[in-house]
Amino acid sequence: MDEAVLDVIRNIQDLPTLPSVAMEVMTLAKAPDVSIREISECIYRDPPLATKVLRVANSTFYRRGSQEIETLHRAILMMGLGEVIGITTSVSVLSLLGARDSRGASMRASFWNHCVATGLIARRIDRKLGMKSQGRDFVGGLLHDIGKIILDGYFHDRFEQACELSSRRRCPLHLAEQEVLGTTHMEVGHYLTRKWNLPPYLVDITLHHHHPDKAQFRDLTALVSMADLLAKARDLSCCGDTPPFVLKDQEAWETLVKLGYPMDGLDVERITFEIEDIAQEVEAYITTASEAAPEAAHG
Amino acid sequence: MADYLAFPVPQMTDETFWLLRDFVYEHSGIYFADNKKPQLENRLGLRLRANNLPDFDKYYYLLKYDPQAARELRALFDSVTTNETSFFRSPPQIQAFQEKVLPEIIERRVADGGRTLRLWSAGCSTGDEPYTMGIVVREVLKEAVVGWDIRIFASDISEKALKSARSAQYSEYTLRSVPPEIKRKYFTQSGSQYTVNEEIRSLVDLQYLNFNDAARVRLMKGFDVIFCRNVLIYFDDEAKKRFVAQLYDNLNPGGYLFIGHSESLHNISRAFKLVHFPGALGYKKE
Numbered sequence: 001m002d003e004a005v006l007d008v009i010r011n012i013q014d015l016p017t018l019p020s021v022a023m024e025v026m027t028l029a030k031a032p033d034v035s036i037r038e039i040s041e042c043i044y045r046d047p048p049l050a051t052k053v054l055r056v057a058n059s060t061f062y063r064r065g066s067q068e069i070e071t072l073h074r075a076i077l078m079m080g081l082g083e084v085i086g087i088t089t090s091v092s093v094l095s096l097l098g099a100r101d102s103r104g105a106s107m108r109a110s111f112w113n114h115c116v117a118t119g120l121i122a123r124r125i126d127r128k129l130g131m132k133s134q135g136r137d138f139v140g141g142l143l144h145d146i147g148k149i150i151l152d153g154y155f156h157d158r159f160e161q162a163c164e165l166s167s168r169r170r171c172p173l174h175l176a177e178q179e180v181l182g183t184t185h186m187e188v189g190h191y192l193t194r195k196w197n198l199p200p201y202l203v204d205i206t207l208h209h210h211h212p213d214k215a216q217f218r219d220l221t222a223l224v225s226m227a228d229l230l231a232k233a234r235d236l237s238c239c240g241d242t243p244p245f246v247l248k249d250q251e252a253w254e255t256l257v258k259l260g261y262p263m264d265g266l267d268v269e270r271i272t273f274e275i276e277d278i279a280q281e282v283e284a285y286i287t288t289a290s291e292a293a294p295e296a297a298h299g
Numbered sequence: 300m301a302d303y304l305a306f307p308v309p310q311m312t313d314e315t316f317w318l319l320r321d322f323v324y325e326h327s328g329i330y331f332a333d334n335k336k337p338q339l340e341n342r343l344g345l346r347l348r349a350n351n352l353p354d355f356d357k358y359y360y361l362l363k364y365d366p367q368a369a370r371e372l373r374a375l376f377d378s379v380t381t382n383e384t385s386f387f388r389s390p391p392q393i394q395a396f397q398e399k400v401l402p403e404i405i406e407r408r409v410a411d412g413g414r415t416l417r418l419w420s421a422g423c424s425t426g427d428e429p430y431t432m433g434i435v436v437r438e439v440l441k442e443a444v445v446g447w448d449i450r451i452f453a454s455d456i457s458e459k460a461l462k463s464a465r466s467a468q469y470s471e472y473t474l475r476s477v478p479p480e481i482k483r484k485y486f487t488q489s490g491s492q493y494t495v496n497e498e499i500r501s502l503v504d505l506q507y508l509n510f511n512d513a514a515r516v517r518l519m520k521g522f523d524v525i526f527c528r529n530v531l532i533y534f535d536d537e538a539k540k541r542f543v544a545q546l547y548d549n550l551n552p553g554g555y556l557f558i559g560h561s562e563s564l565h566n567i568s569r570a571f572k573l574v575h576f577p578g579a580l581g582y583k584k585e
């Protein structure tokens with residue numbers, strides 16, 4: 001076995017980094033007494049980013065009232081800081097790691113389709129369970145598998161081998177990754193989210209989304225884990241085997257039961273039907289979040 | 300579809316669509332996803348006209364508050380279920396049956412030495428479903444099929460439908476979802492008609508059965524898979540619960556029930572395990 005993959009990743013010099021403004025927003029957001037002004041001014045320093053954030057905030061995914069949200073300040077007042085930081089994170093990562101990139105296009109496309117679907121489904125279940133995750137549901141879903149992008153980008157052939165192995169042996173992808181690469185997309189994602197200074201809940205989700213009971217943020221991680229499964233059931237999976245499953249026997253479900261959520265009242269069939277046309281929603285989200293900004297938004 | 304378009308239908312607002320969608324789901328277990336709005340609009344458009352109502356809001360009030368609502372409900376169910384059947388209808392369900400369910404059951408049978416398969420197409424209409432099941436079984440077992448004792452019971456309440464099923468003749472249109480090589484293998488073409496080959500017909504046992512005939516339904520024992528698609532809609536909640544509990548008893552342990560693609564057993568049965576297959580749901584008896 002050659003040098004451990006995780007060590008190689010630690011030494012990669014050109015590992016993607018979030019734009020400095022996005023990094024700063026993450027740092028600011030961790031401060032307990034951060035003001036709305038500080039955050040919005042920080043985002044405005046990257047005008048294309050600000051434009052995209054506002055566009056997403058005004059899209060059908062987030063918009064509540066009929067009035068157009070014209071400034072970030074207003075967006076934060078109306079949606080809450082958590083949502084706006086979530087949108088900023090999503091938009092930054094999507095433009096950094098190209099949702100509709102020509103390079104390795106098909107893996108990337110199915111990867112982001114899976115991730116956006118997971119985010120949208122997590123958001124839906126969050127509302128049904130009244131979890132009030134304030135946007136962390138969506139961002140958590142969006143980034144849970146982020147380690148796969150690095151494995152695919154830097155260890156392409158071996159990652160493909162792992163995907164094949166998983167399909168052939170009908171075993172979970174992370175077990176195949178462990179065998180072929182000596183690490184998993186969870187470990188890599190864990191490393192990356194820490195390096196990017198992302199909030200602890202995201203670090204937690206990337207590491208534990210296949211074993212949510214081990215997580216620190218157990219409810220969020222279980223939520224994302226469940227959304228991940230449902231996305232796969234809607235054929236929006238990415239890499240590896242997609243076996244049939246009984247949702248109520250999954251660790252994610254059991255964790256949420258243990259935490260006291262009203263799982264008995266959740267109509268799983270209905271949720272499944274509701275997300276039947278999720279692929280169109282995913283497409284619309286990616287277009288909104290990644291289109292080139294027509295002009296700077298600051299005015 | 301064309302007959303729906305023959306007269307102008309008033310627009311259904313999103314709000315009214317949500318109300319009607321929830322109403323239909325609550326009373327029938329059939330769900331119209333957002334992208335099915337035009338479909339619901341067309342189907343209920345017929346009811347609107349039949350009731351001489353100007354818009355869908357009025358129709359919703361009729362369902363909700365009118366003393367005649369029960370009668371209308373029945374008519375509504377008739378219009379929301381597609382009477383149209385076809386071979387390989389709802390491909391993800393057939394795929395789940397072919398790629399996951401049958402291999403699982405076959406593997407178990409091979410292990411315990413009893414090479415039998417008992418399938419039931421409950422509400423088989425003109426036979427598209429049981430013959431599809433037969434073709435799929437034949438495709439999965441391939442040459443090994445000779446070593447197996449296979450019976451596909453196909454029942455319906457309509458003698459007319461059964462007669463048509465016995466003739467096993469279908470139009471090009473009914474076969475539109477059938478892959479060309481399957482068509483070549485299992486059908487004989489004469490002019491514009493296709494006849495199912497004897498090899499498949501011999502697996503299927505067509506018979507009259509009324510689901511209200513509880514004594515006879517109880518006799519249907521030992522099934523591995525039951526397809527009962529778009530049948531439950533005609534029962535009220537209590538009857539539905541009783542019938543689904545009966546279907547549970549009709550299955551072998553490890554057997555599966557498939558209902559309509561957008562039908563739900565939520566609040567109807569807790570005995571089954573809901574299984575998510577890629578693109579389809581199934582119910583498993585453990």
Ligand SMILES: [Fe+2]
Binds near residue numbers: 145185209210
């Ligand atoms: Fe994962």
Ligand SMILES: [Fe+2]
Binds near residue numbers: 145228
């Ligand atoms: Fe995933």
